[in-house]
Amino acid sequence: MELPLPLAKLWQQEKYAEELDSYFCYIRTAEKIIETLRELQQVWYDKIRFLSQQGEKEQTEADPFRGYQEGRYWTAPTGALCFYDSFLECIQVPPGESRLVRLAGLPLGAEVQFLEEVRTADQKDYGRLGHTRLKRISEDTVQVIQMEPVAYRSGEMQKREDEERRLEENGILSEQQDFGYIRHIQEVKFGKGETAEQCLSNYRFHDGKEYCRFQQFPDSARFFVSRLSAFQQAVFEEFLLAMQPLACHMVGKQVVMRAGEEHFKHDGIQDVIAAVRLLEHAGLLERRQGFYLNYDGDYGQGEPRQMILDYRGKPIPIDTWICGDVREQGMDDGADKGLD
Secondary structure (H helix, E strand, O other): OOOOOOOOOHHHHHHHHHHHHHHHHHHHHHHHHHHHHHHHHHHHHHHHHHHHHOOOOOOOOOOOOOOOOOOOOEEOOOOOEEOEEOOOOEEEEOHHHHHOOEHHHOOEOOEEEEOOOOOOOOOOOOOOOOEEEEEEOOOOEEEEEEEEEEEOOOOOHHHOHHHHHHHHHHOEEOOOOOEEEEEEEEEEEOOOOOEHHHHHOOOOOOOOOOOOHHHHOOHHHHHHHHOOOHHHHHHHHHHHHOOOOEOHHHHHHHHHHHHOOOOOOOOOHHHHHHHHHHHHHOOOEEEEEEEOOOOOOOOOOOOOOOOOEOOOOOEOOEEEEEEOOOOOOOHHHHHHHHHO
């Protein structure tokens, strides 16, 4: 019966409209930047593929897989690009590829880890670090490498000096220094046409006593994670499995790689950032703001990392996160606050 009028005065409404319009302008500009970065990413991927193909021998019909050299990518049968992880020292391949890849088609001399699919906190294997890799060393022989995770320099490890020595000499130590991997290698002959999945089914690594970051948390922290969405739990598992501080875009890439693009097709990088902020607020992740680190380089233990520089030669800050040192005390309040 009557036209409602805003309570705010006209000059306040005009000021609000101007500020709101600036936000939309910021969003439009950000979307253009993101699209440009995606185009640049594809350009660099194409350059990597071109450089990798130079000097390679011609492939026969019996061997449709492209050759692989250390530090370069490998093309899976479906065409997916699988890159070398310099921290884990292996090629990481999406889960479904193990059914398609024959052992004879594995890249020669490189360790290959077929990632497991995303899990939820109610599954007993959630955040499990132990896994099995394959490394083809000849035409009919493959190394089955079981990666055993063990605690490093903890109270328990002080009583197990032999394992600590093996870790420092022959293992892979995490950047966070809380755990490491010890390789257990077994050479196996394989038959013609045998797939990676058939081989891995006989050597699934699982040890109930293995070190697991998720199990180190108090009950209240694990209960908090179980109340999160499946996507948020997948984001947190990437931090549990990581050996180095992770940035949001790295986590997003790993979630897509393990879950596929259809599993969380409605969740993008902004959802990853939101999940990370929630986990940080709950104390499960610890922020390492301002790391000027070049994670693409290869560095020895204790060697200082190089900074990433922009076109002006100034360091580029990157926000990264590591698993937090969660305490039982105060976790309940933090968890409730985090969910809110």
